[in-house]
Amino acid sequence: MASLTNSNDMKFLDRSLGFILLTAVGGGCGTAPPRLNGQVTYDGAPVAHGYITFFPTVSRGDSRGAPILDGRYELDLPPGEYRVLVTAQPKVTVAARPQLLPYVPIPANAPANSSLHVIAAGQTTLNLAIGRRNS
Numbered sequence: 001m002a003s004l005t006n007s008n009d010m011k012f013l014d015r016s017l018g019f020i021l022l023t024a025v026g027g028g029c030g031t032a033p034p035r036l037n038g039q040v041t042y043d044g045a046p047v048a049h050g051y052i053t054f055f056p057t058v059s060r061g062d063s064r065g066a067p068i069l070d071g072r073y074e075l076d077l078p079p080g081e082y083r084v085l086v087t088a089q090p091k092v093t094v095a096a097r098p099q100l101l102p103y104v105p106i107p108a109n110a111p112a113n114s115s116l117h118v119i120a121a122g123q124t125t126l127n128l129a130i131g132r133r134n135s
Contacts, residue, residue: 033078034076034077034079034122034124035075035076035077035124036074036075036076036077036123036124036125036126037072037073037075037124038125038126038128039072039127039128040052040068040071040072040073040086040127040128040130041071041128041129042088042104042106042110042130042131043104043130043132044129044131045071046071046072047068047088047106048069048071049067049069049088050068050089051065051067051068051089052065052066052068052073052086052128053084053085053087054082054084054119055082055084055085056080056081056082057080057081057082058081061078064076064077068086077119079119079123081116081117081118081119082117082118082119083114083115083117084117084126084128085108085114086106086128086130087106087108088104088106106130107132110130110132111131112128
């Protein structure tokens with residue numbers, strides 16, 4: 001077995017051990033994105049069953065989304081600028097015969113839908129009030 005008498009060998013060993021310790025201790029310790037929640041209404045009524053999607057406009061990050069149930073949503077979302085799209089989904093009941101319950105579709109071009117929002121660091125709430133386009 002070779003001995004570590006050369007000072008360059010000792011420096012390399014010290015750096016290697018330091019890197020391994022930093023990787024083992026610090027790896028995976030990143031902070032989770034903050035939890036964002038809010039209420040979503042369409043023409044003044046809570047969206048009973050839908051989906052909210054946040055599309056980043058500045059970074060090339062992934063879009064994130066969450067279900068809307070009884071007008072409320074919740075998801076992990078890092079700070080940034082997002083285009084927010086809300087869609088309503090029909091609710092299906094499974095009984096003897098599957099049946100679609102009535103629902104109100106939310107157009108992508110409805111006022112306040114598909115709009116830009118900046119989520120600031122530490123922000124935990126974003127409420128959206130969407131309405132029909134005036135004719």
